[in-house]
Amino acid sequence: MKILISTDIEGVAGVTHVEQTRSGNAEYERARAWMTDEANAAIRGAFAGGATEVLVNDSHGGFRNLLLDRLDVRAQTITGKPRYLGMMAGVEQDCDAVYMVGYHARSQTTGVLAHTINSFAFRSVRVNAEEFGEAGLYGALAGEFGVPVALLSGDDVFLAETAPIFPGAVGVETKRAYGNA
Template structure:
């Protein structure tokens, strides 16, 4: 019985193009979370079409991690929601997970045109892992690889799909929209998107053995460009975090990807602290 983790973000959902649809405090958020729930249900159906006995965990991985509508979610899965929690967007990941799927993901900060592109938060201008520019896709794929799990599927806009394929060429993707800008896209009808997601997820699970976990070595080097110099000042209080040349970049060398991943999440939280 394979164990499958589905991590669900919102910016890469079909029809979603603007922060009013992804922010709980904005007027169109309820529509966004309904679309998000429907798309993950389509992916779940595809996974279980291919592997009816699969143990499926769904990690709500957008913003507050409380977006999916539990009462509307496929009853055959278990939902991980709320924050803070271990492993962030990949809550529920462990060494027993056989495959990871990214649903509704978006491209990294600086990519474009790409719909709602960013990395973790607007406080982060860029992240480099072992010298390679990565966003949430790369960070999460590396963390999955650290636990021995391949990322076999991603849905989002065309730029997000290309971002994962650059890292994992053998993976499967479904583009549910074509990016025209940061807040504009040519998008599939949601019903059509769900049909393609179900088919794509089933095919991805069926060929999961062909996809290897993303390899990342030990002693991982991390560089993070932060929007606020004040956040850099605070970040240097973290053991091992150092200021690089200039006002906005910090560096960290971790024992492994998991440690570096935790530092990125901590930096995002520190960015919310106002200077005294």
């Protein structure tokens, strides 16, 4: 069984401010470590659940956030740009399931650091009149390859938003939102 883990940073436990998502400061370096820790937890869980192969897609910003020297050596990584399929790169490699780790709620919600793709460019993204965030959009892309979303981690608003879209997925709440930071 092959698992693709797509890791973002805004939904990681402890990440609450935009400064933590942008390179060039100590807060970002701490957030990168937390992101790597959550990716490692997902990797361990995947192997414990029967995975024989795990791909980890670094899916935030410039796709170069994970601390690769701290990542579980059993996993293969997908980092850097340019990249085909963005946050879902790797799904085309005969994966059996996708884990979305450290994801966030869609734009215009009260989720922590909520946005859709780029908070300056998109207020709302709709498909067939239904609004989707990054998880919904990239989950649909995974579906085009016949790969189900099996795990979702992020804040409570993110989990409430995605539960109806991915009814069979396990949700892991990393924090509670009390307003959009």
